[in-house]
Amino acid sequence: MENRKLIKIATAGSVDDGKSTLIGRLLYDTKSLTTDKLEAIEKTSKQRGFDYLDFSLATDGLVAEREQGITIDVAHIYFNTEKTNFIVADTPGHVEYTRNMVTGASTSQVAIILIDARKGVIEQTNRHFFISNLLRMGHVVVAINKMDLVDYDEDVFLKIREDFEALVEKSDFKSEQITFIPISALKGENIAKKSDLMPWYVGNTLLDHLEVLEPEDLQQSSLARFPVQYVVRPKTEAFHDFRGFAGKLYGGNLKVGDDVTILPSFTTSKIKSIQFFDQEYSEATPGSSITITLEDEVNISRGDMLVKSSEVPHSEKSISATICQVNNKPLRVGQKYTLQHGVNRVLAKVESISSKVHTDFSGEEASDQLGLNDIGKVNFRLSKPIHFDAYTVNKANGSFILIDEGSYDTVSVGFIEI
Amino acid sequence: MSNLFIPNPKEVESIHILREVAAQFEKPVLLFSGGKDSITLVRLAQKAFYPSRIPFPLLHIDTGHNFPETIEFRDQLVAELGLELIVRNVQDSIDQGKVTEERGRYASRNTLQTTTLLDAIEEFKFDACIGGARRDEEKARAKERVFSVRDDFGQWDEKNQRPELFDMLNGQIEQGQNVRVFPISNWTELDVWEYIKTENIQIPSIYFAHKREVFFRDGMIWTANEHVFREEHEQVEEKMVRFRTVGDMTCTAAVLSEATSLEDVVNEIRASTISERGARIDDKRSEAAMEKRKKVGYF
Structure with a gap:
């Protein structure tokens, strides 16, 4: 797999904000919709008597949803550009579905909050931002959609931005991690193509913005935590005494030679080796699924945690x-x-x-x-x-x-x- | 010794999931079809538990209509890695009268596999079945969980799925339930191919362009073979083709291709405008085809 940047996005919007249309549009504009899928969309759009392509059909997966015309669960959608892989967790914005947005946001770095330009900041918007703040999203994009229905009017955009900023004041979210973009998902304005109809907007298109974005990542700036998932004991001739502790590293780097404390026993040891498959490394970064061996024979089982001795939680x-x-x-x-x-x-x-x-x-x-x-x-x-x-x-x-x-x-x- | 380990985010996620399966379940099994996705799973499992052996067996549900190249490949892989392989045959389910062979133009054993699979789960008391399904394959799969709980009848209740938060996986189940686990949920077809290329993983030869006797129907390329129903007027021709998936012969269409190396295949996938399941005849049956099959316990 080529090492492209991976950006995980959660989308939030009310039923009629055009969220599925936005995702369908992103897929279409990045040429991620294959011919057979596009044909299916064309066919269904026509059957329903639309004079445009209903991109929302690209993502609304389950039969029940197609019947009701609303998204009812978290769906994952994939697309990529030359430099970046994207995963979108499409989460419904319906009143009762806080659960789904929390779920989708928990695995994402970026939240896109959709606002209908005609309606502005509504109760739903408050909730979506509340959850983005609670989950400490790395970045929030406020996409003000359906600009085509308000004549691409800058004043509408500015008023919504002002209202949203008032919301941000009430939170402890960093305002520099929020970006406002006026779009029309239906018409493709400011999605991949810069809109000629909104010359007053000087920022990036949504797709350009998502590509250059460096979401703030709490995981990269904290202390190393290594919960043990699985104890590797091959008991083969070649690895007779091997006892490795497999797990995923969070928070900070770990190095060979680091003094570590094992919780809950509070016994201490030193890292002897860091391994991934048949390779040994001197240091591992957060997010690595690795296997660690220790200098001493320590009794460790699943659920125990290795930390640097100077950084106990x-x-x-x-x-x-x-x-x-x-x-x-x-x-x-x-x-x-x-x-x-x-x-x-x-x-x-x-x-x-x-x-x-x-x-x-x-x-x-x-x-x-x-x-x-x-x-x-x-x-x-x-x-x-x-x-x-x-x-x-x-x-x-x-x-x-x-x-x-x-x-x-x-x-x-x-x-x-x- | 090399220095800093920089993880590939999708690979480490899959490894994390496989380790959770081994730790949380008593009798996991890896559903192995001989296709590229299940071969990728085997490589990931090798990495997850190294230097230990993969701590679960492989289960192959053999429809009897597999491409011989796939079976040959399967046996070689199992021997090379010293894996335990269990094979259960759809033919046996037919002989026992549990399922009835389909007839006619679109006859396939693909849906019959479900019964054989559920029987095998019961026979061995498997509590977790690891599969190579990916969310990008199909709309119904897009909503699938990583740990997907199935009831005694193997049924999937899409409206009542457990939410999966962060990377915490809840594998607790009641007696009789089992879990389908999808470690490469977040991979795309291109991810899998690029991984196979980077890791230099061996795959069955039918993934590469080769000359084959085929015929055309409904705009798709079918294998001309005793197992595949063909009308008299459907002309057999020899074409340069390859397969993008290797399911049952009766439901896997070929694509015209000149891609004879991994490099060629990756380039072809990158440029491709037809989705992988677009060449799956079973998905064409109706718009909700996959979802219906999943509800009754299909992979």
Whole structure:
């Protein structure tokens, strides 16, 4: 695989903001729609009596959605340009679907928030930005769509930008990580081609912007965390005494010779080797799936964590977190769950719910439960300590999921606060 | 010793997933078709557990209508890497009267595989089946999870999928359920080909352009062979072709091609304007074809 830059994008917009059309347009303009898919779109558009190509048909995958004409789940779409691979998590913007946007955003670096130029900043927009802020997206693109329906009027664009900036004031999101672009997905204005109809806009087209973008990455600027996923013990003649610890490295680099502490035992050792397949390396960067061996024989199992001895994380049996409920079953005080923090699992009990947070920045209220799509602040007591950082410092080591003990469904996602 | 390890983001993601499978399940299995995607999975699994051997067997559901080149390749790969291979035959399911052979112009054993697969899952009590499906292949696949829970009947409930947050994978299941795992979900066809080229992975010869007896129907190129139904008037011709997927012979169309090397193939894919599944006759049956098959337990 050639090492192109990889940009992961989550899209958010209301049902009628033209989100699927935008994605279809991006695919079309990057020549990612193959002839057979394009033919299918032409055929269906014609059947439905449209005099234009309904690009939304490129992404609305499931039968139920096609029937209702709305996107109901997270779909992943791929396209690439010469220099960059893109993955788009297409998440529905319907009122009830906070869950889907949180899910899509959790694996993405960039959020595109779509606004209908005729409607401006609406309650939905608040929610989408609230989630972008909660998840600490590396970058937010505010795409003001349907400019063709407001005569490509600069004043409309400026008013929406002003309203959105008022929203940003209420958050702690860095305003330099937000970009506003006026577009028409239907007509292809400012998507891949610079719009002649909006000469007042001097910035990049959406596609150019996504290509040059360097999203802020919390993972690259924090401390090394190496949760052990799997212990490699070949027990073959050639590797008789080999004991390797396989996992993915988050947060910072690890080097051969580094003094490390193993949690939860707090035993210490030194990194003897860093391996990937049949190669040895002297240093690994965050995001690497590697295998580490240690100088000493230490008892380590799945779920343990290797860190530099000078950089140990917090270890607590009580934690506070912002929770987003992603399942119908409400979260209540006293309930027990399996808490999965990275690859480690412990039991967790809901001690108290501090508040339910309004996702439109209008504050919070007291509540004794969190229902599907609710976001709230919750305190937990754990069966064993976990070794964590604040989400805002290290996303991977500051997030967890809650698993229902009856159905085994993933019911909540948590962002740890300190 | 080389120095700084710079990861390929898609490769490390797949390796992370494979390690989670080995750690979270008791009896995982890798569904192996002999196609490029499952061959890529084998390479990724090799890397994930090195220097240990791959800690799960391969399962091949043989329709009996495979290209002989694929079977030959499969046996060679298994021998070379010292893997455990389990083969279950669609013919046996037919003989046991569990499924009925399709007839007519579009007769294929492709959908019959599902029964054989579900029986094998039950026979061996597999709790996780690793497959090479990718989300870019088809619209219904675009919404597939990495860990996709199936009920006792192998059914997929697309409206009730577990959300997957960050890279945390929840493999907890109830008795009787199993999980389909898709480690290369986020790869595109071009990614797979570029990887095969960079890694110099061996693949069956039918992926490269070769002379073959074929006939044309519905704008597609079909293999002329005893297993494939052909009308008298459908003329057999010899053409230079290759295959982009290697499913059952009855549902895999060839494309005209002169690409005889990996380099050529990668260039051809880059320039191509027809999607990979565009050459899958089974997907052409209806717009919702794949989704319907998935719901009843297809791969």
